[in-house]
Structure formats: C-alpha cells, structure tokens
Amino acid sequence: MAVSDRGTAHDLTGPEGAPVVVLIHGLGLTRGSTWGEIAPMLARRYRVLSYDLPGHGESAPPDGPVTLTALGDHLIALMDGLGVAHAAMVGFSLGGMINRRCALDHPGRVRALAILNSPHDRGEDLQRSVEQSARAAGAGGPAAVIDAALARWFTEGFRRDHADRVAAVRDIVLANDPANYAAHRRVLAEGVRELIAPDPPITLPMLVMTCEHDSGSTPAMSHAIAAETQGAQSLVIPGLRHLGLIERPGLFAQPVRDFLDRALA
Numbered sequence: 001m002a003v004s005d006r007g008t009a010h011d012l013t014g015p016e017g018a019p020v021v022v023l024i025h026g027l028g029l030t031r032g033s034t035w036g037e038i039a040p041m042l043a044r045r046y047r048v049l050s051y052d053l054p055g056h057g058e059s060a061p062p063d064g065p066v067t068l069t070a071l072g073d074h075l076i077a078l079m080d081g082l083g084v085a086h087a088a089m090v091g092f093s094l095g096g097m098i099n100r101r102c103a104l105d106h107p108g109r110v111r112a113l114a115i116l117n118s119p120h121d122r123g124e125d126l127q128r129s130v131e132q133s134a135r136a137a138g139a140g141g142p143a144a145v146i147d148a149a150l151a152r153w154f155t156e157g158f159r160r161d162h163a164d165r166v167a168a169v170r171d172i173v174l175a176n177d178p179a180n181y182a183a184h185r186r187v188l189a190e191g192v193r194e195l196i197a198p199d200p201p202i203t204l205p206m207l208v209m210t211c212e213h214d215s216g217s218t219p220a221m222s223h224a225i226a227a228e229t230q231g232a233q234s235l236v237i238p239g240l241r242h243l244g245l246i247e248r249p250g251l252f253a254q255p256v257r258d259f260l261d262r263a264l265a
Contacts, residue, residue, distance in 0.1 A: 004081050007060025008074070010051035012082065014043035019111070019264040020087035022075065023050040024095030026117075027184050028142055028173040030057035034092055037249040042257060046264075049087065051078060053094075055180035057172075066183040068191035072101035076109060088112040088260055092245055093119075093217065094188045100195050103202050112205040112263035114256050117214055117242055119188070120221035121196045134182075134189035141178025146170060152215055153243040162247075169246065197228055205263035206232035209252065211240035233259065 003009050011031065021042055025034035031050040042048050054062035054074060064070060075098060079087065088111045089099035096118025103110045122130060142149075150159065150166060159166050206229045210222040219236045226234035237244055237251050245252050 001058065003058070004078055006063065006074070006077065006081075008051050008054070008078050009058035010049060010078065010082075011039070012047065012049050013039065014045070014047040016047065018045065018047045019260075020079075020084050021046045021048050021260060022079070022084075022087045022089045022099075023048065024075065024089060024091040024098050025050075025053065025056070026093030026095050027188050028056070028176050028181055029092075029169075030172055032057070033169060033172050034245065038245075038253045038256070041253050042260070045257070046088075046260065049079075049082065049084065051075075053184065055177055055184075061177070061180055062183075066180075066187055068097060068101045068187050068194060069105060071098045071187065072105055075102060076106050079109065085109070086111050088114070088264055090114040090116065090256060091118065092116045093242070094184065096217075097188070097191050097195060100198075100202065101191070103204055104195075104198055107204075110204060112207075112260065113202070114207045114209070114259055115222075115225060116245060116252065116256075117210045117217040118208075118221075118225070119192050119217045120225045122192065122221075127192070130189045131186075134186045141181045142173045142176055143178070146173055149173075153241055154247055155213075155239070155241055158247045165246075169243070202229050204229070205259070207256065207259040208232060208234045209237065209255065211237045211242065211244040213240065214242045214244070216242060 023035045031052050035050050039048050052059035086109050091099035096115035099113050208222045208226040210217050223234050226232035
C-alpha cells in the first residue's frame with residue numbers, strides 16, 4: 001500500500017510496462033473489500049491500480065466539494081502522480097459513474113470502460129425520489145440505511161450462509177464518516193443526470209454488467225448505458241443482487257478480463 005501526496009491510499013501491482021487497469025470501488029466500500037479477489041487475477045497480465053475514494057478506507061478526506069467531476073479529476077491527479085498516461089477503467093456502482101465522467105472530461109486518458117452495477121436513467125419520478133432520500137439521510141450517514149441496504153445488496157442465501165462476510169461489509173460501511181458518506185451518496189443520486197445520453201457520446205470500448213436482481217442498477221439501466229455507445233457489450237449475471245461482485249466475484253472476473261484482453265490488445 002502507498003499513499004499519494006493528496007492522501008489517497010492505493011495499490012499498484014502487476015508487471016511493469018503492462019497496460020494499466022484502474023479499479024474504482026463504490027459508495028462506502030474500499031478497494032480491498034471490492035476487488036480483493038479480482039485485482040490479483042487481473043494483475044497477472046495487467047498493471048493494476050486500485051485506490052480508496054476520498055474519505056473511504058485508508059484515504060484522506062476530500063479537500064473540496066464532492067462532485068462527480070471532482071471525483072474524476074481526483075483519479076486523474078492520482079494517475080498523474082504515478083506517471084500513468086492512460087488506463088482502462090473498471091468501475092463498480094459509483095465507480096462506474098466516475099469512470100464515465102473521466103471518459104467525458106479526459107478522453108485521452110481512458111482506453112476502455114467496464115461499468116459494473118452502475119445506475120443510469122431512473123426516470124423522472126424515481127430520480128426525484130432517490131435524490132430526496134439522499135438529501136434526507138444527511139449526516140445520519142450509513143447507520144441509517146445499512147440494514148435495508150444489506151438486504152438489497154446480497155441474496156438471502158448468502159446472508160444466511162456467509163453471515164461473517166456480510167458482517168465484514170457492514171463494518172466497512174459503518175466505519176465511514178457520516179458527512180463524507182452523505183456527500184458521496186448525493187453524488188450517486190444526483191450525478192446520473194449528467195451521464196445520460198452524453199453529447200458527444202462515449203466512443204470507447206465498453207462492457208456494461210449488472211445483476212438480475214439489482215434494484216438500483218437494473219438490467220434495463222445497463223442495457224441503456226450500452227445502447228448509448230456503439231459496439232458496447234451488456235451482460236446480466238442471473239440470480240444476484242447489487243453486491244454480486246463480492247458474493248460471486250468469479251462471475252465478473254472472467255468477463256472483465258476477456259473484455260480487457262480484447263480492448264487492450
């Protein structure tokens with residue numbers, strides 16, 4: 001583990017000189033909790049950069065307002081400090097919004113996008129409801145929503161049979177500073193608006209994945225993201241919910257690696 005000048009905790013693994021792949025986790029999580037099984041597999045072939053979002057895990061709090069643009073710029077600054085000219089970006093949930101924002105704001109720095117369980121056009125009524133819920137949670141932070149969230153994130157069988165792993169995720173989320181969590185949650189709620197039907201559209205190689213029963217990042221949303229980029233691939237993993245990436249990482253690892261092999265060849 002290393003820490004950048006801005007206090008961003010990160011890992012850089014894999015063969016030097018190989019194409020760089022950046023892994024971006026979601027709200028309330030950490031690089032290790034999200035990519036612990038996937039990063040080593042990708043690092044056999046690629047130079048893998050994983051990091052904790054501002055105020056998450058081992059990273060310092062943000063040094064300014066939390067916006068989707070600021071989170072994208074924060075990643076580019078980390079790449080600059082490490083001498084990474086460009087990278088493929090794999091983003092989960094909020095991370096799948098950050099990598100899209102990077103592709104729009106810094107197109108020369110992004111080679112390919114894998115967008116995992118990330119929200120998109122919710123429709124106006126649901127969008128208003130999500131934004132109101134995010135604002136209402138306020139400084140209550142993750143404690144106010146964690147139990148309902150875990151039920152949405154994991155299948156019932158996984159919660160029953162792997163209670164220790166669910167408890168570990170719960171502890172990671174609850175360790176977040178409430179105000180910082182709330183600020184990032186507002187970006188997750190509101191930032192979708194700036195990613196719908198971008199003009200000009202994203203033209204990079206793109207893989208969009210989600211899970212069949214992900215209520216916040218639905219299959220319809222993933223198909224809609226893919227439909228906005230010519231040649232993009234969309235894939236739905238059956239049976240799982242929002243944290244299928246943690247519950248069954250192998251179902252994500254192979255398609256992501258196959259996509260990167262094609263996109264970075």
